[in-house]
Amino acid sequence: MKGFLVHVFGVFATLGGFGLVLLGVLDSSFLFMPLGNDILMLVLTAQHHAWLLYYAGMATLGSTLGCAIIDWISRKGGEEGLERVLPRKRIEYVKKKVSKNAGWALALSAIMPPPFPFTPFVAGAAAFQYPRKKLYPILAGMRFLRFSLVGLLAIFVGKRILVLADQPIVQYTIIGLMILCIIGSGMSIYGWIKRSRKVAGGQTQTSPATAA
Numbered sequence: 495m496k497g498f499l500v501h502v503f504g505v506f507a508t509l510g511g512f513g514l515v516l517l518g519v520l521d522s523s524f525l526f527m528p529l530g531n532d533i534l535m536l537v538l539t540a541q542h543h544a545w546l547l548y549y550a551g552m553a554t555l556g557s558t559l560g561c562a563i564i565d566w567i568s569r570k571g572g573e574e575g576l577e578r579v580l581p582r583k584r585i586e587y588v589k590k591k592v593s594k595n596a597g598w599a600l601a602l603s604a605i606m607p608p609p610f611p612f613t614p615f616v617a618g619a620a621a622f623q624y625p626r627k628k629l630y631p632i633l634a635g636m637r638f639l640r641f642s643l644v645g646l647l648a649i650f651v652g653k654r655i656l657v658l659a660d661q662p663i664v665q666y667t668i669i670g671l672m673i674l675c676i677i678g679s680g681m682s683i684y685g686w687i688k689r690s691r692k693v694a695g696g697q698t699q700t701s702p703a704t705a706a
Contacts, residue, residue, distance in 0.1 A: 506534055511545075511552035514538070518556020522613060523563045531557070532607070532644050539648035546649065550641040557637045558630065561616050565629065568620035584611075588618035596624050597632060604636035 506513035517531045531553050539546050588611075591599040596619050603615040619629060 507537060510538060511548060514549060514553040515556035515559070518553050518558075519560040519563070522557040522560025522616070531641070535641055535644045536648045539645040540651075543649050546642065546645040550638055550645050553641040554634055554638040558634050561630075561633050564613060564616045565620040565626070568617040569623065572621055572623075584614055585618065588614050589622065591615070592618050592622055592624065596622075597628065600624075600629065600632050601636045604633050605640045 506517055509516065514531060514534055517534055521531050535549055535553055538549050542549075592615070600615055600619055603610060603612045606612070616629075616633065
């Protein structure tokens with residue numbers, strides 16, 4: 495298992511910028527990939543300082559594409575569709591923040607690291623029909639800023655990062671995160687299916703045809 499997971503992460507690293515795009519899509523969509531892109535950004539930039547802006551741009555591209563998936567699904571389903579992917583308490587929290595100041599809420603969520611929620615804010619803003627002409631510039635700008643800061647960190651402590659990357663404890667930590675991602679993604683998909691069935695069941699019980 496260890497060798498397989500290390501190989502998987504190694505594949506993303508070998509892909510360079512395209513690996514960042516792929517991880518960005520996964521991280522910003524419905525899958526659970528906390529810190530995946532941050533770690534890859536650190537490793538890649540520590541090896542190639544001059545490519546910082548390229549890596550930050552590719553990570554931003556992947557994250558924005560992932561957000562586009564969330565946006566398309568959530569905007570189409572509206573608040574009712576949001577109940578299929580998020581718990582009611584989370585929806586109410588996001589709705590409160592978005593209704594007060596969607597722009598600042600999105601900007602903050604886009605730059606903050608986990609466990610601060612990011613995807614729910616994107617889904618909420620889209621479900622409540624926040625304009626795309628405002629949504630995407632905010633997301634792209636703040637994600638680029640975040641990944642650039644991660645890249646700068648890698649430049650300042652680059653050698654230490656590369657040395658640490660070879661340490662068993664760091665490798666086991668990465669493996670642990672990947673296992674957490676797999677489990678979290680499974681739970682996310684299960685929760686989505688469960689809530690979808692619950693919402694569908696409630697709609698069936700309250701439909702006019704059923705009532706008649």
